[in-house]
Amino acid sequence: MSNETKLCMSCMNEVPASATSCPHCGFNGSQRNPEICLPIGYRLNNRYVIGMRKDYDGDSASYVGYDCSLNCMVEVREFLPVNGCTRDPKDYRVNPKLGAELHYKTSLMDFCELFKNLAKLTSEQNIIRTTDFFEANQTAYAIMEVFDGITLREFLSLKNGKVTYEQSLLLLSPVIDALYSIHKVNLIHRGVSPDTIFISRSGFIKLGGFATSAVRTKGTEVANKLFSGYTAPEQYTTNQFQSAATDVYSIAATFYRCITGIAPQDADQRCNYDTLEPIADLAPEIPAYAAKAISMGMILNADTRAQSVLEFKKILKNEYVSAEEETDEEEREQGVSVSGRKKTKSKHDKVRLASTITIFAVCLLVVGIFVFGIWKFVLNGGQGGEAPEQQGTELVVPNYVGEDSTQIVRDNKNFYYIIVPELSSDVPENQVIRQEPAAGTAVEEGTRTTITIYRSKGNLVTMVKVTGLHYKEAYEKLNAIGVKYIIKEVDNELYTKGYVISQDIKEDEEINASTRTVTLTIAKTDENDDEDI
Structure with a gap:
């Protein structure tokens, strides 16, 4: 700068x-920062020039x-x-208030x-990076990229x-990756939203x-800043307790907003009336x-919600694996759980555990050899020789068609379930309409086959035209197909009263008569006809 x-x-x-x-x-230079803040032009740490205050979020400016x-x-x-401190106007040190x-x-x-x-996440490209951090003026400062x-x-x-x-997957996959990096250093974001x-x-x-x-929790001593719906x-x-599942809720809610164009209902309201x-x-x-992934991510009970962003992402992309498979080698070496809490073992504990496992394995092998010998002997009628080759165990897919989808007894050991709602004109709500694969299909035990169950969302009807009819005739037509109105x-002088x-x-629009209501606009009738309406 010249x-x-x-x-x-x-x-x-x-500028010139x-x-x-x-x-x-x-x-124009006449603007000033509030007295509690650093003044414009202040040089911080002999490196950073302070300009206008741009934002305040409860405990930091x-x-x-x-x-x-x-x-x-x-x-x-x-x-x-600001509610708990003052600033010395001479040296700009921050002092806590008495008490x-x-x-x-x-x-x-x-x-x-x-x-x-x-500041440790220097290699994570999908977060606003913290480039410097230091303490000064009896407080602390974080320098962040713009x-x-x-x-x-x-x-x-x-x-x-x-x-x-x-498109939402392209937009938000980098955010999921960023959250994964954040959780690995035992942090929770708590503020993921479109903002x-x-x-x-x-x-x-x-x-x-x-x-x-x-700042991100209601009821604390600082002014909180929450994001309604997220x-x-x-x-x-x-x-x-807050954990990685807290961020799962927020990113799932963000997917909901991106795909539907509708802001999710506030979680606090959902707890009272969902x-x-x-x-x-x-x-x-x-x-x-x-x-299914988005719905699982927005479950109100944090314990039954998807517990990590990796689990959420795999279900979202139809790449679901078990929680054991999800944990990568790096996490195991660091001793970090999906909730962000450290789990460490001493060297002595690890040696003792390894010895116990070895002894157990040897005993199990001896017992296995003994049982196998008896089994061979019996199969051969007490004679020596080779036993017949055992075939792999097969299961058949159960029949769920016609059952109440909310009452299905799930075999989570052998099957993974996806419930898909579907409108139906003749199947009661929540009853299973069909399933894939079909009942009786043979599958290998332990392979965790996915069963897609299609449940009825309720009564599907085709909307009729009632525009131009007298309201009494319109009521009859709507009542006949079970549509609420x-x-x-x-007041409209161009139309006959009551029509x-x-x-x-x-x-001709197909709707769920159990949940949709049609609004009829009617030319105002005479006062003596109001009871009929």
């Missing part, structure tokens, strides 16, 4: 030294910054719980742990509100929006296994 230019303290672009305002953002060593714009995050010392100290430790661990992109929410608005399942996922013009995707657990139910209380419409109903075109009266002007479900 003597003829200066930095804009709002956007960090170079004589300029009174920035031609890029309009900053974010500033526009400039890295004088690398000559680039950065984001500076300062631990600053808030313990909370300040523990919250500062959480902030440090979060960004120190994020990513030039728009949020996923903004991206969806450019795509008419939603994308296909295949914390960013997309560049070249299509590169990064996850941001990192915050401490206190925050997991266990984040609405301080009494429930009206979340199944994604299989809203987007019947997506694969059954994908619908609601009435909306309007149907319009219907919001078109003629």
Whole structure:
């Protein structure tokens, strides 16, 4: 930067030294940061220039910054719980308020742990990287890269509100990979949503929006910042354990939003009255296994939800394996479980375990040889010689057709189940219509064959035309096919009073009469006819 230019303290672009305002953002130098914050122009750690405060999330402030060593714009995050601290105007040190010392100290430790661990993820390309971390002014600072992109929410608005399942997989697979890396360093994001996922013009995707657990949990001593529809139910209380499954809920909810174009019902509301419409109903075109994965990811009970992002991703892509197969060698070496809790064994424990296994294996081998000898002897009528070759054990697929899908007794040892809802005009709701493979199909025991069960969603009917009819005749036609209706009266002199002007479900459209209601707009009748309506 030459003597003829200066930095804009709002956007960090170079502007002429004589300029009174920035031609890029309009900053004119009269703006000031709040007193609790660092002042504009402050040089932090003899390297970073502080600009305008851009955001606040409960326990930290974010500033526009400039890295004088690398000559680039950065984001500076300062631990600053404004309700529990003050700042000395002389040396800018942050001091906890009287009585808030313990909370300040523990919250500062959480902030440090979060960004120190994020700074370790230097090879993870799908997160907003923490490039530097240090303590100063009796608080702590994280320096983060600036990513030039728009949020996923903004991206969806450019795509008419939603994308296909295949497109959502391309968009969010990098986010799942980023979450996997985060969980490996024992962190939980707790804020995955369309507002914390960013997309560049070249299509590169990064996850941001990192915050401490206190900010992402309701009922803590700091102002929380939750994302309605994407925050997991266990984040609405301080009494429930949070784990990798917490992030599974959020990423599944984000898939739901991308594919359906509809924001999911708030999890806290779902716990009281769950009206979340199944994604299989809203987007019947997506694969059954994908619908199952998203539904499993959004289960309210965290213990029965998919427990890791890898498990969720494998079901989502129809590549499901057992939890034992899912754990890779690196995780086992590090002793990290899918919930982010360390499991370590001492060297002595490992040696003792290995010895026990060896002794057990030898005993088992001896017993096996003995039993095998007796078996051969019996099969040969007490004579020596070779025993007949044993054939592999086969099972047959059970018949589920006609059963209540909610009452099916599942053989989870030998089969993996996918339930697919399907409209039916003659099969009662939840009753199994058909299955694949068919009942009686022979399968090898222990191979975990997938059984797809198609259950009835209820009564399928074809909508009739009632527009232009008198409302009484319209009622009769709708009652005859079992369709419920609601009435909306309007003043309209162009139509005869009492006649149907319009219907919001078109003629010949197939609907589920158990869940859909048609709205009829009727030309307002005389007052003495109101009882009939």
